[in-house]
Amino acid sequence: MHASGHFATAALVAAAALPLCAQAAPSPAAGSTAQPVRDLVHDVVYNELHDRERDSHWEYRSECVSPSQRLVREQVETDQGPVFRLLEQNGTPLNDTENEQEDARLNRYVHDPAHVAQILHAHEEDEARMASVLKILPDAFLFEYQGQPSGDIARIAFRPNPLFVPSGYEARVVHALAGTITVDTRLRRLIEIRGTVIERVDFGYGFLGHVEKGGTFTIHRRQVSAEHWKTDLVEVHVQGKVLLLKTIGKDQREARTDFRRVPDGTTVAEARDMLNLAARETVQARMVPLTEGSK
Numbered sequence: 001m002h003a004s005g006h007f008a009t010a011a012l013v014a015a016a017a018l019p020l021c022a023q024a025a026p027s028p029a030a031g032s033t034a035q036p037v038r039d040l041v042h043d044v045v046y047n048e049l050h051d052r053e054r055d056s057h058w059e060y061r062s063e064c065v066s067p068s069q070r071l072v073r074e075q076v077e078t079d080q081g082p083v084f085r086l087l088e089q090n091g092t093p094l095n096d097t098e099n100e101q102e103d104a105r106l107n108r109y110v111h112d113p114a115h116v117a118q119i120l121h122a123h124e125e126d127e128a129r130m131a132s133v134l135k136i137l138p139d140a141f142l143f144e145y146q147g148q149p150s151g152d153i154a155r156i157a158f159r160p161n162p163l164f165v166p167s168g169y170e171a172r173v174v175h176a177l178a179g180t181i182t183v184d185t186r187l188r189r190l191i192e193i194r195g196t197v198i199e200r201v202d203f204g205y206g207f208l209g210h211v212e213k214g215g216t217f218t219i220h221r222r223q224v225s226a227e228h229w230k231t232d233l234v235e236v237h238v239q240g241k242v243l244l245l246k247t248i249g250k251d252q253r254e255a256r257t258d259f260r261r262v263p264d265g266t267t268v269a270e271a272r273d274m275l276n277l278a279a280r281e282t283v284q285a286r287m288v289p290l291t292e293g294s295k
Contacts, residue, residue: 037143037156041181043188045134048221048229052131056228057262059274061087064254074278076262076271081120083109083268085275087282099279106272116268133174140164140175152186160198169203173211176201189229192220197238209241224259232256 035043057077062084064071072088086094086102094102109115141158159178166175177195184191197215215238222232235253262274 035185037145038138040154040183040185040188041143041156042138044181044183044190045137047188048134048190049131051227051229052127056225057264057266058224058230058259059262059278060230060256060259062254062256064252066252074275074282075256076266076274078262078266078268078271080116080268081123083271083275085272085279087279093283093286102279103276106275110269110272129170132168133170136164136166136171136174140166140171143181146180149185152184153191154183154185156181156183158195169209172201172203173197176211177217187223189223190219190221192218194218201240211238211240215239222259225261230256230259232259 057079059074059076062071062073062075064073070088070090071086073084073086075082075084083106085106086098088094089098137158140161141164142161143156143158146155146157157178157180160175164175166172174195176197176199178198179193179195181190181194182192183189195217197211197213200213201211203209216235217238218233218235219231220233221229224230233253233255236250238250240250262271266274
């Protein structure tokens with residue numbers, strides 16, 4: 001989301017023309033009959049896509065863990081795509097030399113329009129893929145409430161709809177999932193989706209790629225303002241040659257924290273300056289306990 005939040009996609013309706021479904025269709029009163037589950041999923045999908053159309057950028061801390069490394073980065077979203085700065089690697093803060101290397105890398109990036117355009121293109125592709133996945137959810141699966149809602153929170157079980165015919169790699173992988181969706185029934189927003197690949201998916205009879213049975217996908221969302229939600233967890237554990245998102249590895253977990261709104265129109269150069277400031281503040285925060293302990 002941006003994953004990220006997230007994160008540039010084809011519009012369903014003009015943002016200014018229609019209100020959020022959460023405003024147009026309030027949740028049932030206590031004791032009343034629950035909304036039909038497929039209608040609730042449709043409303044949630046609409047709101048997630050509607051939120052992705054809003055011009056809203058954020059700064060946050062990202063921790064990305066894979067079998068080979070653990071990276072902590074500060075990231076800023078801009079109209080020209082995301083910009084990040086590495087803060088820690090494998091549990092160790094960057095030293096002075098490594099910080100100077102990050103300074104140089106960011107300065108080169110800011111003055112390299114081709115590289116900026118390349119990152120923006122990859123980001124937009126991932127956003128479009130995620131939007132295409134969300135759009136097919138109401139038709140691709142059969143849904144049922146999993147127990148009674150707890151306050152405004154409901155869990156919904158999903159499984160493949162045998163009448164749905166997927167087209168494209170992403171749709172075929174998604175249609176092979178079964179799992180649960182957790183939603184805010186009052187705001188009609190997605191909180192979490194957990195899916196397991198319940199059957200092997202082959203592409204071109206296996207020659208063009210495949211995804212093994214048993215792989216898992218988890219996406220978690222959190223509310224960061226009155227109107228905006230961001231993805232704060234993307235976890236993927238799959239075996240195969242075809243991936244749902246280009247920027248997500250086959251065995252990777254990314255957690256995002258400390259979301260802060262970025263001013264509209266923030267440039268890549270301004271994002272670099274914000275990242276440099278965050279890096280200095282992080283270094284200073286680590287030094288404070290040492291200073292206090294030496295007294």
